[in-house]
Amino acid sequence: MSTETTASVSTHILDTSAGRPAGGVAVRLLARSGREAGWQALGGSSTDADGRCKDLPAPPEGTTHVRLEFDTETYFAKKQAAAQQDAPALRDSENGRPVFFPEVTIAFAVVPGEHYHVPLLLNPFGYSVYRGS
Template sequence: MSTLSTHVLDAVRGVPAAGVTVTLYDGGQRLASEVTDADGRVGRLGPALPPGTYRLVFDTGSYFAAQQVDAFFPEVAIAFVVADERHYHVPLLLSPFAFSTYRGS
């Protein structure tokens, strides 16, 4: 079984994005939901994951609204595959009108 973490960085302000709600799904089933800490991290999200395709949904709209910043994307959804038994880290680099992600370590 594999584990999952995430990290959200606010690229405009150059700081961790604290207070972003992140929800993990397996198909249409919600597995877990957490809020990023002061360092923009969720150290462990959800249960141990067997191989499969999963989706992370970041509530970016609420994050930017709390800062009174207009944003184009109300949420960011990232689908990813768990293939091997290991730790998976899915970071998100965020701005009001763009985002980027990659498979972290």
């Protein structure tokens, strides 16, 4: 049993449309203390070349919920700009947007002393998350 008074959070993003890590995705961490409390922005970072974001700040003591916000629209727009001209477009052709989900927001409950690794499996038209180890 841990004696830590705060939780810790990390994330990892894999771009399932490319079969590789998603580097350069901006990630923001927010926290709240109780279901009715407002969200407090704690800081942010970007994923590295391996798709990992290891340097998110620790939530403050008393945190009960954490929220991760991923800027997926910017990631896919940069990816499309770098793609070869004959590559398939990463567009929602019906609406002309670069991606269907311009951002991904994940909120989850935390317990002091636990580490929460939350991987995001991402593509332009869908995503999946789970509690990792």
